[in-house]
Amino acid sequence: MTQPHRLPEGGIIDRTRALRFEFDGVQHEGYAGDTLASALLANGVHLVGRSFKYHRPRGIFSAGAEEPNALVQLSPASGARTEPNVKATMQALYDGLIAASQNCWPSVHFDVGAINNVMSCLMPAGFYYKTFMWPPTPKWWLKYEHVIRHAAGMGRAALAPDPDHYEHQYAHCDVLVVGGGLTGLAAAHTAAKAGARVILCDESAAWGGGVGDIGATIDDRPVDRWIADTVRDCARFDDITLLPRTTAFGYYDGNLVGAIERVTDHLSEPPAHTPRQRLWKIRAKSVVLASGAIERGIAYANNDLPGTMLAGAARTYARRYGVRPGTRAVVFTNNDSAYLTALDLHDAGVAIAAVIDARPASQLTRGLHQHARASGLAILPDSAIIGARGGRRVASVDVATLAGGRSTRVDCDLVCVSGGWNPAVHLFSQARGKLRYDEPLATFVPDISPLPILPAGAANGCFDPTAAVMEGRAAGAAAIPGAGMMASPHHSPRTNGVDGTALQPLWAVPATRRTAKRFVDLQNDVTVDDIALAAREGYVSVEHLKRYTTLGMGTDQGKTSNIIGLALMAEQLDLPIPKVGTTTFRPPYTPVTLGAFPGHETAAHVEPTRYSAMHDWHQEHGARFVNAGLWKRPHSYPRPGETEDDAANREARNVRTHVGLVDVSTLGKIELQGRDVAELLNRVYINKWDTLALGRCRYGVMLRDDGLVMDDGTTSRLSATHYLMTTTTVNAVRVMQQLEYLLQAEWRNLDVYATSVTEQWAAAALSGPKAREVLAKVMDIDVSNGAFPFLAVATCHVRTAQGLVPARAFRMSYSGELAYEIHVPADHGRAMWEAIIKAGDDAGIMPYGTEAMSTLRIEKGHVVIGPEADGRTTADDLGMGKLVNPAKWCIGKPLLARPALTAPDRWQLVGLTALDGARMPRAAKIVANPDHALPNPMLGHVTSWCYSPNLDAWIALALLANGRARHGEVLWALSPLANVRVRVKVGPPCFIDPEGARLRV
Amino acid sequence: MSDQDRIASGIPVDPHAGPAPLVLAPIAIATAWNVQGDPTRAPFSDEVENLFGVRVPTVANTTVRGGTLLALWLGPRSWLLVHAAGAEASSSLMDFEAKRDALNAHGGALFDVSASRVAFTIRGAHAATVLAKNCPLDFHLRAFPVGGCAQSLFGHVNALFYRPEASSFTMMVARSFTRDAWDTLRASAAQYGGDVAPPP
């Protein structure tokens, strides 16, 4: 029979919709509205997993996000959609769900790892710090570690890429209400009614909160109706957003709350195009924290047996899901709330073997206690469970009075425990809210926060439904803009719920046997004895306690255990609990899927990609691309049968012999206008600029404030007051920001305006001895040497298939050949490119990529910001000391004269030629003696190198200690990584046309 | 959208949205000029008015329409001049060099950035929601009124937003980032189906 433990009626499940699911290979059935946990319980499945350290059998402990035990592997571990460590208590059931227990082998019923439980006497808290140190080599620890790592961990990560997608959603509101229980609904409704923009979110699928105050009445209505009415009313407001299945997981600066919406996790078949989860970034003017409270247990021997459950959870299963979590229960409590469980279970037909109450009989006289007695329940006052018995499920408990004495055994298959309730203060604490220890509740409750976050209801220690609704309304009203956040933090009476009888703190029941395990942290197997051991050894700060024992470090982050642990530490130290304090609450409140954090910005979009206007042409013509910053640039254009290197060599040779065209659109371009542009240039470049004539351009070098080279480029004068500056691709943003800073902050009186035009202009460089004849065919100006000499600039047009296109032409050369740069508005980039390629057909034009460009510039000895100017070099190191104009100030100049920047052993730019016909190794280091014992002193390193097709030799640029004085020396270039050593000859960095004659033809 | 739908999908609804679910389409920018200068100096602002027939807006994140021109506030000393939607190319955005020189002579500057940006229109009931998936701006009508403009990010990419109507936005992104922004826009809009033009 399926669902043998389903009650005949009741609950929010939809009994008309049966869903099939599989757990550990067995088929079961549940109903729509079930969680996996409630469905398992309905089928009598209690053993669902094994614990982290001792591999002890574990069952379902809670009914919510605090679950430490019931973690399952969702979907078959071999699939791409498998998910480890899913809380059965939070996973909505869907048709076809498949789940399995974790951390056990071969099965949850017989688990080899349980050997750890037998050996547990050797494994107290922190045992690994004391052993595994022999034999004394790191190799041995690696071997021990291998075994330990395989025993640890829990579920299994997927092996295939996640097939689902995720997205972000920014949102803004006046009031964010976290938690849709009675308090949250009341707060949201009040704020929305007052006209505020409201967002209300709740971690669960249904509104109304965790405990389910079924039976209570609010505003003279049964609570269920009140909930339904309030939700419906709320939804009517224009400016409210209701977010079920959405966990507010973190509170960040500026009142921004991160929340995660599980959009399709409850569906067997997610709709196409719908994200699996959505990460909300909610900027709220104020936050009402109505996140409820979390129940805690009590430690006694074997309090981890399956069948042991928080009292509130047992009640939730019975009332909310219509499930009987056991057939014969004992209820163990130190406060009133568990009486509701006892009564509800009793109503549901569960035999209540006993209500074991730690409080004296004299306190158990109020309505609820009487009600329980009247219903025939046996109340054992002054008593406690001293131990539980059973194998894979609890079978009985031993009960004794707290004063000691003989114990009696009570048979049961369900133990419902309540040690009190802890307000869910996580977000409040993340918002720098201070906590206060509340004696009557024996827990920490919100005190004050400097930020606009208002705790209310159970989250504020108010456990009475009517009072919680009142607090919710007050908080909702106080949170609306202009209200001034006046809600006082504690305005309702604080009692432990229902009947107002005081709770009697009870953290752990004294052990009767030394070997008995009394668990505090169920997930991490931290016991009462572990806490005592930490205290004994001096790990007494809560933070040491946590790190030494791993208390609270599990996926539940100690939601049900932390307070017990620190209370026990306080007992050990004989200190009041507030003196011991809590560990830090950190985001996320409950674990958040990694995939949600990048949203769309993942895989190909993890960073944006920038494409030049000519990109498609390059692609159509066989270009191989490389990443250059965010840009894609053609590396080379291999022809059939060519390697990329062959192609680059051919392209480079062709530039020297014929003509080539390269896409240089990625260079940074900044236009400057105003009367004082020349003065600005004088201040940011090392060389002099007030002499730059109209229609001319010049090369410049910029320094950082510390005197080292920052960037280089050219600047052209387009009109009397209009200039164009180019920067390197990588530094474009940085240079623009620096100019803006200087103009806005430091030199406000300069009449200069700047804008980035990198995107505006597509640019190509045409170089080679035949460049002019090609250019002449497409330009509408005279490009003869006389009319358009070296370093000339013109505003002109290019003849393209789209007609005459406005252009700028620059006669400058990076390759060392006769060369021009042509810029056109980017929407004409491709037309310009095609026009030049077509015009160059007769001249043997070839497109070339960054690799050939690199070869050409290395041959020419041109430096690049990056390899040569590596952030540690001065202009003088690069052989450009003479550019520093002695007659004027510029950025970086004041610190240039420091001794270390002018020392004789500075690494200076040189050229190297590989001897013996050898190939230059990649990224080699330069040494004098390759056989020197290690460490072998390094004289410098190779910065850029290539095979020079034009010289038929491997050449390089290098930074070499005192390099300019070493021209002619023979040294060694070494790459131990590649196991290569090559003799190299030092020379000047320029290998081709040092006089620059070819530029000026 | 019924209340029920709204709750189920968790999407804030733009109450002023028109009937269309969502339309995405590239739009062409013919001419876009960036004017810069100090608006508190009369020679400059007078000259702008003289040249273009508009006084540039001095209130942040607003636009001014002058005849066929739309001037968008980009910064305290920077504006973008474009043809207003539907306007025929007019003479005011012609003769770049003369106008540049005139502004340079009056302590201002003029840059031609016509090809720098690519524009999209995002229109329909979900327009604001789709933008807010990737942009931290508040698109509520109270915070971002009709006729307003603002610069921010769309995903990783800098973007300029303009709101011509309650449920319609123009988004401009730098040209080299177009594909990235378009992919993000499409992915964010996919769940609403709707009318998506082919990529630019």
Added chain:
Amino acid sequence: MLLIPCPWCGPRNQIEFTYGGDATVQRPGNDAPEAAWEAFVYMRDNPSGPHDELWLHSAGCRSWFKLRRDTRTHDILGSARMGDELGGESP
């Protein structure tokens, strides 16, 4: 996730901004002695508490401005346009 009040655009998300460092270090005059430049380039008060700093609204109006922010709490204590003084007012 800081909410940074751009003196021009109003409060905006931190991702629209670029940090520019300590706003209290004064750029020395051009002919200041080397030591002044060394202090300017390298030495920082690095206060724990209110810190005046530079930010650029890089994805917005491209204005540099000054922000006073408490480095212990990340609370924003005020912002000012370049050339204006930070008043310590609340934004």
Added chain:
Amino acid sequence: MRYSIFSLARNALTHHQHWPLAWRSPAPKPRYDAVIIGGGGHGLATAYYLAKEHGMSNIAVLEKGWLGGGNTGRNTTIVRSNYHLDPNAHFYEYSLKLWEGLSQELNFNVMYSARGVLNLVHSPADMDAAMRRGNAMRLNGIDARFLSRDEIAQWIPNLDCSANARFPIHGGLLQPRGGTVRHDAVAWGYARAADARGVDVIQQCEVTGIRVEAGAVVGVETTQGYIATPKIGIAVAGHSGQVAAMAGLKLPIESHVLQAMVTEPVKPVLDTVVTSGAVHFYISQSDRGELVMGGDLDFYNSYAQRGNLPIIEHVVAACLALFPSFGRMKLMRTWGGIMDMTMDGSPIIAKLPVNGLYMTGGWCYGGFKATPASGWLHAYTIAHDQPHPLNAAFTLERFAEGRVLDEKGAGPYPWAH
């Protein structure tokens, strides 16, 4: 009591009732021969080596909170010596050698796991830089290998090695001896060993002032009273600037927040440390099974030990770009630590311009791996009143002199290192 499997077994028989305190909690004496400020790994190691190597035992470590509660207790535990510049390479290599024997030296298992540190390279330019560094390491006598994309793909199958990835993997520089060390154990191990040599380790004792007379230190003001001492070693990481200011000094340091995060624990899926400079990301799997990840600074000065969402988003985005199969794992905890970022990204282990005042700091992202060598050299410098050759370059004066040690060439922008 010596820790070993035998003592563990012996104590098991008595239900672990007899383990002694790992360290005492003494009240401060009025006077010490030296006081170390900061009970992180560096301060505790300094005290340990002062006692062990230099015979000083009348010394105290003053910690304002709990031992290891600073960056020692919140770092991503990566140790390596894969540096380019000589002074850094020699220093970190010395540290790595000390790590190799540290568990035995301290009789406390610090779990030095030499599982390898792999730096991925994603472009030809990356490859050049990585190989230049690897070649320098090898010539400095440090282990380094370059792995091809295929070798990496075989070794780490869940890494996306496809050629069309947004950041395609071109290869990687591996330091096989790099790896991880159990961070908390380092603080505890040094504390216990220093305590055993007579060092007073004093928690909840914040230094609030440094008394200087005639250009020399004479003592410290603390929340537990005044303590006289002729020598003070500062080892307070993110608070270096604050403490140095107590002696009237300004440092080339800014404090910035660096975040780290862990996922839920899973069975082993990653056997080495993987880092990527291009996407600013590093990851390893702890022995408990969590993936431990980190990335960039939050980019603005901060003393708040917490960060903001954008960096977390960025770190996770980088993670999933490299390891797409981790997409359904869940982030369990995030936190931050305060980094003392120097203007060149390299540390300062030096005499300060007040007599008797020394510091070890300026660790930026990477001071955990420096812990043993920093303590050793700081102790040496304090004991001899002059630096050892291994820390001779890590002076405070190097900035003014222009002898900066800028591995990345990023310039005097502390958040850029």
